Amino acid sequence: MSKTQQAPGGVRSKGLADYLNDENVRAVIYQIIAIGLVILAGWYLVSNTLDNLERQNISTGFGFLDLEASFGISESMIDYTPKSTYATALLVGLLNTVKVAFLGIVLCTIIGTIFGIARLSSNWIVRKLAAIYVETFRNIPVLLQLFFWYAIIPGAFPAARNALEPIPDVLMTNRGIYIPVPVADNAYEFMGIAAILALIIIYFVKKWADKRLDATGQPFPIVWASVGIFAGLVLVAYLAGGAPTAMDIPELKGFNIRGGYNISPEFLAVLIGLTVYTSTYVAEVVRSGIEAVPSGQWEAADSLGLKRSVSLRKIILPQSMRVAIPPLTNQYLNLTKNSSLAVAVGYPDLVSVSNTTMNQTGQAIEAISIYMAVYLGLSLITSLFMNWFNNKMALVER
Incomplete structure (x- = not known):
């Protein structure tokens, strides 16, 4: 039997058994043990993996990201060639x-x-x-x-030489849907900046409109105002950039469609x-x-x-x-x-x-x-x- 500890003045002090019987203390101890087991398991898995990789002469690290990829990608939103990293x-x-x-x-x-x-x-x-x-x-x-959709879509359209043209300059083939796109120009960058600026302005106009409504009870046509601000700024940027009109039109050349933007069947x-x-x-x-x-x-x-x-x-x-x-x-x-x-x-x-x-x-x-x-x-x-x-x-x- 454990001895009862007496503090000065006759007040009984807590012993180890009392602390272990405390639910809050036990909860902390269990959490420490659980965290320790997770760390131990993680250390074992990582060290074992590194040992196996070293034994098989497999290098580790992310240095390969700077190497040449040497493979093509069928569709990309940015400039990419097999010589890219x-x-x-x-x-x-x-x-x-x-x-x-x-x-x-x-x-x-x-x-x-x-x-x-x-x-x-x-x-x-x-x-x-x-x-x-x-x-x-x-x-x-x-x-x-x-x-299902991948089996249906290519079969629903003809080959490139017999491409459908439901809308002028829009071609539909078993290799995808080709649509005309604007030729790259600095004006479109200005329009993108103007669009971001317009969204920021609309945000503050919306906050002002909400305060005005709370103060006076009078609504503000925020929807039409937002459309006007967005369209107006983008239009001004377009005109300031020279109002380019050149389009990249898809055309049949040889056995394939060249130009435009391809929305692939995949x-x-x-x-x-x-x-x-x-x-x-x-x-x-x-x-x-x-x-x-x-x-x-x-x-x-x-x-x-x-x-x-x-x-x-x-x-x-x-x-x-x-x-x-x-x-x-x-x-x-x-x-x-x-x-x-x-x-x-x-x-x-x-x-x-x-x-x-x-x-x-x-x-x-x-x-x-x-x-x-x-x-x-x-x-x-x-x-x-x-x-x-x-x-x-x-x-x-x-």
Whole structure:
């Protein structure tokens, strides 16, 4: 039996057993032990990996990023040749991933919102068609949908020499859709700077308009003002840059299309597949958000004589967004991560370029670490933005 310790004055002091019986002390001890085990496991894995790499004479580090890539990439948003470095190649893959993820998020939000509202339509045909769309594409694995669209898209268009031209200077072939684009000019850089400046000005005008509304109760036409500011500044920059009109027009030369911008079948398959699949989940999120709004809001809008479309746009949807934003964030994250499946249809995203880099350099751990870190960063950026947006949409109690 442990001896009871007596402090001066006859007050009993705590012994070791008393501390171990304290829940807070035990919680701290357990956390220290858990952290120690994690560190020990990490040290073992890292040291064991380095030993195995050294035993097999495999170099480590990221020095390979400065070496010549020596492989081509079918589509790139920046200047790239096989003589570019591996770092440039990985940047091309990253930009391709961001492009398809960003466009997919925008399109799935629009399509999902439309079908989510249609699920609640009073029209039986519209309601059932929306339900069929959601239940069909939601229950087919996204990888199979990518294969499906990649098999459909090239076969839907003829060869280059028989290209379709539904719109003047727009050519549709089994190698993609070719559209005219402006020839590079400094004026477009000025327009980009003007667009950024316009967005900054619109932000401060919006804050001023909100303060004016709170102080006087008089609304300010912020939408039209924003359109005017943005279009006006961009137009001024365009005119100041010389108002260039030269266009790069796609034309049939030999057995292929030259010029213009090519929207490849691989990109279309990935974009359509991810958009359709994710939009079904967005539709359910929107539907549940609308149903979460109390029915009294509809009744109040009806009592004011508002049309159902106006009630939905001005009253119901803004309130439903407060419920829908958190699950929408999950769907945006899923779409971004599902974009890694693009490698299955040959789209040169980050994973595809990283795999080629890994095969040529043997730097498997480094290549995998890079695209794991990139996807983690993209997910965190998306989460931070959506959390900020969620806080902006939240009700502020007075």
